[in-house]
Amino acid sequence: MxxxxxxxxxxxxxxxxxxxxxxxxxxxxxxxxxxxxxxxxxxxxxxxxxxxxxxxxxxxxxxxxxxxxxxxxxxxxxxxxxxxxxxxxxxxxxxxxxxxxxxxxxxxLIPEHETLRDVIERLRGGDPKAFAEFTFERRVRIIQQVCHALDYAH
Known part of the structure; x- marks a missing residue:
């Protein structure tokens, strides 16, 4: 340079x-x-x-x-x-x-929201509100979306 x-x-x-x-x-x-x-x-x-x-x-x-x-x-x-x-x-x-x-x-720009990292930390910490908001089914859908995006990109 x-x-x-x-x-x-x-x-x-x-x-x-x-x-x-x-x-x-x-x-x-x-x-x-x-x-x-x-x-x-x-x-x-x-x-x-x-x-x-x-x-x-x-x-x-x-x-x-x-x-x-x-x-x-x-x-x-x-x-x-x-x-x-x-x-x-x-x-x-x-x-x-x-x-x-x-x-x-x-x-x-994504509007201010909780990141996936934040959600995972809350779930790992045993936060009952996180488990209520992010049910097992919702977590599976999120993981599927991530997998579809990765598959598409590769």
Whole structure:
């Protein structure tokens, strides 16, 4: 990665503009970025508002200073995800690099809700409300939905 002004220029191994260079752009004019709604192995997920499309989105962004290899992996994740059209797979809306060189993609924002991880923790902890809300039959349906999405993706 070479620097040109404040924007990063990404090249392939031969010094030609690569996938990351083609994604170069400004994040600020299009998105109003809000609070963090999640964090994972690839980076943070932030609530954002897409001014162009007039909708709330989840914006997944790598930490600044991430390696080129990691940035390409995030772009690959977005490219693969956007090809999947399934009710249990979130659609990807946009992918790019902001003016500081941070790689990002946006996807459908799920309204605030309890995550599957939260539900599993409550069930493991023996929470009677969790068992009442998530009956055996409902848990089986959720697992089936996850399995169908994984099967579709692979």
């Amino acid at each position: 070479a620097s040109q002004g404040s924007a990063a220029v990404w090249t392939d191994d031969l010094g030609r503009p690569g996938t990351l260079a083609r994604l170069q752009g400004e994040l600020a004019p299009r998105y109003d970025v809000g609070e963090e709604v999640g964090r994972g192995g690839m980076g943070r997920v932030l609530r954002a508002y897409d001014r162009d499309l007039r909708r709330d989105v989840a914006l997944k962004v790598l930490p600044r200073g991430s390696s080129r290899k990691r940035a390409l992996r995030l772009v690959e994740e977005a490219q693969v995800s956007c090809q999947l059209e399934h009710p249990s797979v979130l659609p990807v809306h946009d992918v790019g690099i902001d003016g500081s060189g941070a790689v990002f993609f946006t996807m459908q």
